Amino acid sequence: MPPAVLVEHVRKEFILRHNRAMGLKTRFLALFHKSKRERREHFLALDDVNLRVERGEALGLLGHNGSGKSTLLQIIAGILEPTRGRVTTHGRIAPLIQLGVGFHPELSGYENIFLNASLYGFRNRDTQKRVKGIIEFSELQHFIDTPLKNYSSGMQMRLGFSVAVHLQPDILLADEILAVGDQPFQEKCHERIAELRAQGMTLILVSHSTQQVQRFCDKFVRLEYGRLVETGDVKKNSPDATELSINEEG
């Protein structure tokens, strides 16, 4: 059986543009003024990254800010193109880089559910079959016909999370979004993730918290300055929390 996600020799360079010329006018002026010219700098975000995530596996992507973990997630999600190398995925991916992508403040919660789900490639009639479960899970029954602009940010995140976990993705890519709402709701989210995992969902979780990774993942990899520096089994390498957190310090 092919792996759910296969990342082969992925390299990602960004071009940092200082003083970026945003329009035709600036470009024209740059012909005469040196100070208005754009300076370019290459930035290597990922360097020869290889990963293999089997179906049903949960992988934690650890690393400090700027280590390239979110870039890697965006490449797996197909949002960014790798400069070199390739990514092969099997199954439907739900990237949860931000909760409630495409939510519009003027639309009601109900309408936003359909808009959000269709961004994941869902037909409205398929969303219709899940909409009851989504509303129930979000605990927003009383507000579902209210425009989203009247929701608190916590309520919006609850709705976004609820949509994402009801779309039954084969692969869930989560970028530090598991802290949603208050304590009871967080527990519910964690249960739901565990439930989906038990059904065979693959999970890739980006985090800088080892506790979170320990809680949800079987394996972890650590990125530093765009390189994979450590790969391991969560259970084997760290029977308790302390050992992994010692690693983190180093």
Added chain:
Amino acid sequence: MQTPTATATGFARYWQYRDLVRNLVAKDLKVRYQGAALGFLWSLGNPLALILLYDFVFTHVFRSDLPNYILYLVIGVLHYNLFSQAISQSCESLTGAAGLLQKIYFPRILVPTANLIFTLALWVVAILILIVLYPFLGGVYHWGLLLYPLALALYIAFIWGLVLTLSVLNVEFRDLKHLVEIAVMFLFWLTPIGYDLNTLGTNSRMIVDFNPLTEFMQIFHSLLYQGTLPSLSSVAIASAWTAAALLLGTFLFRRKARGLVEEL
């Protein structure tokens, strides 16, 4: 149950997202007419006001000898409006959707396409004016009218090509929309909307002939105003422009779409 798969290729990949386009268009319509009791009727106001204004200008200020002049004018103004609204909106369609594009993958071409469909939806209301007024303004019913949907489809395809082109270019050149606004203003007068092509002098005729919209207007005017079939040369030139616009738009999109997100 149909669930989307990553394996779908080509057209199937876009088709699977058809409800996304539908939802985006519905969102724009809802947001636009939020709280407006008259809702859709508002989109009648603008073209009606324009027609009254141009009618005043062209019958009282500049005299025209065309019979059923208002019909001639209404056809031109309405069809030009479709072009100008679609083109003006296209510039910001990708840059305005940056928040979506950076967070999730879906075929990028659907964003400007949904914008065009939104413009079309508003325009369909405006074209009702023409349909209702058609017999009163001196329009004739003839079999050639059956060709109108084809002519309109050609026109929309031409506009779609330009919309794709401009939406991609505006990511790189953010002030493109100001140029486009000016161009749309000039093009109005370079298109036979308020005047007849045959009344022009040789020099101005040459410029106007070079405007792709001229051929489309000629087609619409023959079908809806003169009650004849459009000349083959008009159809051929209009088709050539459409093919060129589509090629350019899809080529640019294919080349740029993947790297687009980093530029937003």
